[in-house]
Amino acid sequence: MTSNFKINFHHFRDALGLNNTISIVVAAMLLITTNCFAATDGAYTLSEVTGVWDGTSADATAPVTAEYNYVYGDDTTMTYTLPWIFFFYGHGYNQIVIDTNGAIWFDSDTSAHDFNLATPNRGLVLAPWNYDLSSTYEGGVFVQHKSNPERVVIEWRTETYSDEGDGLLNIFEAVIFLGGVVRFDYQSFTAVNPGDSGSGISKDDGSYYLSSTTNYGNSYSLAGHSFSFTPSGPSTTAPLSVDINGTGTGSVTTTPVGLACNASCSLDFPLGTPVTLHPSASQYSSFTGWNGGGCSGLDDCVLTLTANTLVSATFTFNAANSVKIDGVTGYYPTLQGAYDVAPDGAVMKLWATDYSESLNCARPITVTLQGGYDENYTTQSGMTVLKGALTISNGIVIVNGLSVR
Known part of the structure; x- marks a missing residue:
């Protein structure tokens, strides 16, 4: 028994969000x-x-x-x-x-x-x-x-x-x-x-x-x-586990859709399934490599599950580029290193992240510490946190977008 109207159908796929540590039971x-x-x-x-x-x-x-x-x-x-x-x-x-x-x-x-x-x-x-x-x-x-x-x-x-x-x-x-x-x-x-x-x-x-x-x-x-x-019978699936480590942050997703995590996670896939792991570094970090599961290099990793598999993804904080002096070519890995060579009137741009160091300002110059930038130093929309001491014994220091804790 059939009705006389027509319906259009749509196919769709899902994408999981991050922050999902998945353990299927x-x-x-x-x-x-x-x-x-x-x-x-x-x-x-x-x-x-x-x-x-x-x-x-x-x-x-x-x-x-x-x-x-x-x-x-x-x-x-x-x-x-x-x-x-x-x-x-x-x-x-x-x-x-x-x-x-x-x-x-x-x-x-x-x-x-x-x-x-x-x-x-x-x-x-x-x-x-x-x-x-x-x-x-x-x-x-x-x-x-x-x-x-x-x-x-x-x-x-x-x-x-x-x-x-x-x-x-x-x-x-x-x-x-x-x-x-x-x-x-x-x-x-x-x-x-x-x-x-x-x-x-x-x-x-x-x-x-x-x-x-x-x-x-x-x-x-x-x-x-x-x-x-x-x-019934032998298992037709095996767990694929991803361990995320390193000094930086990032996430790993899979094709077919399943894993999407920015911390260690695991998910069962049918045996024989080709799975592609996609690394994605967070701001201020870089993906620096795979380990395990036959994965290597810096590109996506493609593997076929035949047994329980563990893959590690390493993300590294880009410390070498964490300070920029406006108008000066190059970057600096520390606040102190940038301050020590900054010209009078310099604007030191800082990422919107934490800096675990102390800064001693003892030169007879005026500098501006301008925090809260994205990794390309194009947008100032956040806050820089200095987890250390800020000491000023000479000169003038102007602070903008910087919190000292």
Whole structure:
């Protein structure tokens, strides 16, 4: 059953902000299992976990951004580009197709409902509710990338097709985690005419599939419950850890998106994933090299994860350029060194950072200590902090934008 309107779709990627020390512990998001029962198809293990709700913005009037997208209708699909490679039944995917019938497809770009998980040749699928659903009049399907831990949330707010137009919303979601874990969460159901043709996951080969319906009941009866599908066998991921050190400051980000940190951090990536590390020095600092993981030099580092990997990034404070005398060629590494050669009437420009030294002014000259500059000495907008003594025994010293502590 198909509506007669057309929707344009958008792909998006996310960029993480800095100051994120990331340590993915999937169990923290899955919480604890509520009972000891678990089912397996040999590739995944299905178990109930403590009920949890992640959610999205779920606003069909909001603009599409790098963090958020949505679609609505009947038998409608949306293609979404993942911010990282997601491994499902041993295959890596960077795109998923989300339909309005409660399913996520990996090898198909069409919508489907009431299919049999055990019947092959339709496509690998995650189906938290396998039924004929519609969001033509109410709700929609919303997708949002989140971090800490890295995950993508797909939320359905939908009616059944039989209840279409009655405002009887049913709310549920699938959460896919970097590392391969999938979680189904069921919030609430108000359908008068519900059904469930067999929800769960399928490799689309007739052999590997897991039905949450068979093991736990119809999806529409599971409000307040959550279920995890965890890859069985050897781990398919490995942690990439980045240690940031040195006298300067800076950050390291990755492609695919995942790590973005200005302190030591770690994140799991699927084994075999090519990862590019991008260094970015902060103001007054320089990136001065990599160590570990086969990384070297001053450019981006490209590596392929085959095991736990630690890479160090060193940033060095540019002390040699930390003082400039206006009108004089060159730079000076210390305040005292610049003052000792400054001509009468000189303006000594200082960075908006800390100087751990003392300055003794004992010459019969007038100098201005002008602090708060950016690293190129073009804008004065901050404050210089002298962590030491300022002693004036001769001459005149004019201070502007300098604090002594």
